[in-house]
Amino acid sequence: MAMAMDGEITRQPAMALLGCGVFARDAYIPVLQALGTSITLRFVWSRSQAAAQEMVQRVKGFAPDADAEWGEEGLEHILASPFVQCCAIVLPILSQPGIVMRALRAGKHVLQEKPVAGSVEIGLQAMHAYHGMHHEAPIWAVAENYRFEPAFDEAGKLVKSLGTMVAVTVAIEVPMTKSNKYFDCEWRRDPSLKGAFILDCGVHFVAGLRVMTGCDIKLVTAIATHRDATVPAPDTLTTLIRFDNGCSGTMVISYASSVSKACWRVVCSRGTVVVERGVREGKLGYIVTLNPRGGEGESSSQFFPFSGLEEEWRTFIADVQRSNGSPDLRSSPREALKDLAIVEAALASGLHADAPVSVKPASI
Structure with missing residues (x-):
């Protein structure tokens, strides 16, 4: 369950979309719109102010309360927010693993776009760090739909x-x-x-x-x-x-x-x-x-x-709602690392x- 800004308890997870590139715009936004009330888009974030503000205008039709954040300060605000339960991360391959781990350490469930990392070595380092979180670790799913x-x-x-x-x-x-x-x-x-x-x-x-x-x-x-x-x-x-x-x-x-x-x-x-x-x-x-x-x-x-893509999102949301600490095997980091x-x-x-x-x- 998630708590809305006015204190009301809601059942759908609240999420932040980190990344405002072509795939986020053309693939993720239509899926989020199709998912309707099963999830609430609370923030969109980009490294640049212009990209974040352009993206938030695109989502206003189905996420009227979504806010735009950008840069390091905006990312810190999102990761510290008690109103965000999960992050969808759609960023360049080489910069993505670091932000994925920051979100996981902040207690946010993560659905990241493929591949899991730019190399097996970096992917293994991330997995070892994740496993070190033990039973308190949030869900980490990799989108290889x-x-x-x-x-x-x-x-x-x-x-x-x-x-x-x-x-x-x-x-x-x-x-x-x-x-x-x-x-x-x-x-x-x-x-x-x-x-x-x-x-x-x-x-x-x-x-x-x-x-x-x-x-x-x-x-x-x-x-x-x-x-x-x-x-x-x-x-x-x-x-x-x-x-x-x-x-x-x-x-x-x-x-x-x-x-x-x-x-x-x-x-x-x-x-x-x-x-x-x-x-x-x-x-x-x-x-x-x-x-x-x-x-x-x-x-x-x-x-x-x-x-x-839509089935992957529905599965992720269901996993988050169950809060069982592990994703569906099909979107597990282990399978993504094997690929x-x-x-x-x-x-x-x-x-x-x-x-x-x-x-x-x-x-x-």
Whole structure:
């Protein structure tokens, strides 16, 4: 429960949105509006006054009492406020972990945007600090919403029903042109961010792959290339994967493509399952196709509209209301760190040696 400014007890959590960039504006704001009375937006914060004030005007239609804060003083005010139970943190990767830990230490539940950190090392440091809070720790959730997409859950059930996994293919193609709203994002072009767009979004694709296969990845061998001078290097990563069940696969992620494609394909001993991004009846989503082995059943196709982001938020709010101290497993920092470790290992192989790299630490 939360206490309103006039002393009235309310049941919905009060939250602060830390970060006013493109994704916060175009993805989080519509979801917060759709959630309605299940959560109260109390503050929006940015490093700059202009961004915070522009964002607060956007939310006034559904959060009329929200205030804008900015800079270090504004952040301190939010973290000290007894009227804020949770923070949604949508900031540049390299600066985000420090603010996440400040919010957690201030007793605020946190839903942070992926990836969990810019490196496994920093992510592990944050996890160790978090675990040091013991039973008094607030909830820490990481937003990698592909785990919440019903399409991958359904695909995982189908894969499990089809016997032994034989081979896996993932193809992600994204035209990172000037028409893409993330093209001019300065922090994604920071040389200190090793892996650029691939590190940022690769954890999404790996999360979907792990849900669909139900497997962890032990070893990767990759080749990183740079074909588009307007996109930070590397823009393409081709990875050979060895799963912990002995199956092998490939994953190609390219931000130098001329067309958009997102496809996960798992070949099993009794059939094949494909998840592919598509459109039906004007809605964006995923098409899940089952092709059984000849003579063992009919092929089928199901369409699932995008819903992962909203489902992730609803789960986080429910966890906060229960106040049980731990998030749903799908949004746990541990799972997010595993995804990051896989992407980091592939980048290490592709950027430095083109040689096999074990996914470490195995004990995450």
